[in-house]
Amino acid sequence: MPESTVGKANIGVVGLAVMGSNLARNLASREGNTVAVYNRTFARTETLTGEHPEAGFVASEAIDDFVASLQKPRTAIIMVQAGAGTDAVIDELVERFEPGDIIVDGGNANFHDTIAREKRISPTGIHFVGAGISGGEEGALKGPSIMPGGSEESYKTLGPILASIAAIAEGEPCVTHIGTDGAGHFVKMIHNGIEYADMQLIAEAYDLLRTVGGLEPAAIADVFSEWNKGYLESYLIEITAEVLRQVDAKTGKPFVDIVLDEAGSKGTGVWTVQNALDLGIPVGGIAEAVFARAVSSKPTQRAAVQSVVKSRPEIQKVDASFADDVSKALYASKVVAYAQGFDAIIAGAEKYGWNINKDKIAKIWRGGCIIRAQFLNRIADAYDENPDIATLLEAPYFADAVAEGEAAWRRVVATAALSGVPVPGFGSALSYYDSLASKRLPAALVQGQRDFFGAHTYKRVDEDGVFHTLWSGDRSEIQTTGSSH
Ligand code: NBP
DSSP states (O other): OOGGGTTOBSEEEEOOSHHHHHHHHHHHHSTTOOEEEEOSSHHHHHHHHHHOGGGOOEEOSSHHHHHHTBOSSOEEEEOSOTTHHHHHHHHHHHHHOOTTOEEEEOSOOOHHHHHHHHHHHGGGTOEEEEEEEESHHHHHHHOOEEEEOSOHHHHHHHHHHHHHHSOEETTEESBOOOOSTTHHHHHHHHHHHHHHHHHHHHHHHHHHHHHTTOOOHHHHHHHHHHHTTTTTOBHHHHHHHHHHHOBOTTTOSBHHHHSOSOOOOOSHHHHHHHHHHHHTOOOHHHHHHHHHHHHHTOHHHHHHHHHHOOOOOOOOOOOTTHHHHHHHHHHHHHHHHHHHHHHHHHHHHHHHTOOOOHHHHHHHTSSSSTTOBTHHHHHHHHHHHOTTOSOGGGSHHHHHHHHHHHHHHHHHHHHHHHHTOOOHHHHHHHHHHHHHHOSSOTHHHHHHHHHHHHOOOBOOSSSSSEEEEOTTTTOOEEEESSOOO
16 A cells, blocks of 8 residues: 555544445544545445545555554444444454554444454454444434444544534534443444334324324324424424325325335344343333334235224214324323333343443434434433433423323323224333333232242232242142242
């Protein structure tokens, strides 16, 4: 390589498909950055440098030259396909990097992989950082929300570089050091899970306004645009209005009516639910959203049930206040979904030993990412005021908001049930809220059943200890010790 490019760049990007090239351009556009670029297939590098001479990229065809073009400590962000591709690039860099250098995986890695990679790489003295990057290709180019994990030490070098390209929300860059090893990818996973829940709730609101409220997509778009001026303001509400306003050029029909109603997914929602199950955290809002996509994608089962169903319920009559009721139900359900997501973050941090800062996580989601919304300020405030609240639903602001919308929420869920409109998100959120709010739960009966068939024991409300009833004997009670509850 020409001598002049040795040690020229303060940051490098490996992997120049859509995400990597946009991130590299974003980095290059910020003052003080000189960006080295490398891609396995050189043609991709040439396309990028040819199309964007203004970026002043330091391009290399060989990985050795790419490594040599980086200032020390060398810092490289990998943006390649998650899995084997990422491992291949990591190995190439680890072979050439020195202690103190930093390898960042900015792809959508599973946080378990990130933890394992960090463990494998840290004995070399090279820092390995898994960084969740949210915002899609536009975010990568204009400013994403960035969730880096890895060591505190690596963040000293990496932090200012990431802050230079992150989205800005209310004057603050949307990046913070989440915690060590896989913390960043874990929090990105939960972000995506919450995104699933939020999208499902918005979709249910649309369905209710259309099926029960009798509004056409364009009119619902107007309702959503109006909602976007108030407490529901968010990127997802904003783009939903745009999608609903779209008219199909081929047929003249609303775009939403020509799209096949089978929702796909790439897997981070499933990861969120799997990990929440392992952590014992109820994330019903996210799980129902994942399941709703799965149900939608079962055309054979849907057709089978439709063929045997004799009649569908009559749509309930509603008045002009219905849209307002739906907005309140949507908000209350959304509070539940976010509360559950943060519960999963808290439990993950406990299990994996991350010193996370909940209000900072809420703040870095205010810009750049898909769930960006004013609403996240309220979450940040709640955790800032009292980091030890047992649930976001306990925070005064949310407790008041949910109480204010509660009657509407119940009316909407009841109306949906009576009209035969599926509302897995709204319904599960309300049941979750009622479960927490009920003085007594039928869990007592479940304990009785467990004790009956499996001698799983139970605790009493009026006495300490662990007990078992001799169900197949004289049904007297004995006190046991050392049994699991
Ligand atoms: P892709 O996920 O499509 O991956 C293509 C890139 O990976 C190309 O640069 C390709 O090199 C490289 N690559 C592969 Br494939 N196998 C490789 C290997 N064995 N060695 C070296 N390079 C290899 O790119 P993308 O869509 O830009 O996404 C990049 C990352 O960002 C992924 O992890 C993705 O999940 C994540 N992502 C995030 C968001 C978001 O919103 N945060 C959105 C989309 C993607 P080649 O040119 O030589 O084939």
